[in-house]
Amino acid sequence: GENVEQHPSTLSVQEGDSAVIKCTYSDSASNYFPWYKQELGKRPQLIIDIRSNVGEKKDQRIAVTLNKTAKHFSLHITETQPEDSAVYFCAASKGAGNMLTFGGGTRLMVKP
């Protein structure tokens, strides 16, 4: 089955700096890659996703890049703010009708 590894497990940055979280996946057939943000005591919520027919997707301060050849994808957060502090989960699946496999999560701390 699919295996998703996520790094780093914790990341501390200064407010205003950029943060990058990386995930690798094992199944080359995977074609859907969402990212979830979980604030303390809250539910995981989808923040951005990418499909394998595109290499990059942006939404304001967040972007996701995908390298299908290397089987890895990354979340980029620019101009970090304290409210970006949360746990971020990546995931991968082979698309419609298939299960999502989650990475282990990254705890991002943005220091004011």
Added chain:
Amino acid sequence: NAGVTQTPKFQVLKTGQSMTLQCAQDMNHNSMYWYRQDPGMGLRLIYYSASEGTTDKGEVPNGYNVSRLNKREFSLRLESAAPSQTSVYFCASSVFRSGNTIYFGEGSWLTVV
């Protein structure tokens, strides 16, 4: 449109007691899921229901049972609670044939003493 709602939000059980976590979604999704999240840990799939009338085991099914009551509702039952089942439980749903974006409920905090 409430999305995914689950009850109760908090529960304390004694070892050996049973209880059922209830979950309902109003997004007309076909697939529903139960995950558990231990402190500082990731999401582990307990059971899922790909469509009404079907249920399948996930990564950590031991000690749990599920019922897909209808398209909207998916319950999780602990028959004889153990301290190792102290966790936060998330119900989730997704449109079966559309990219697998999963929408989570708010979580149920369960403590077994």
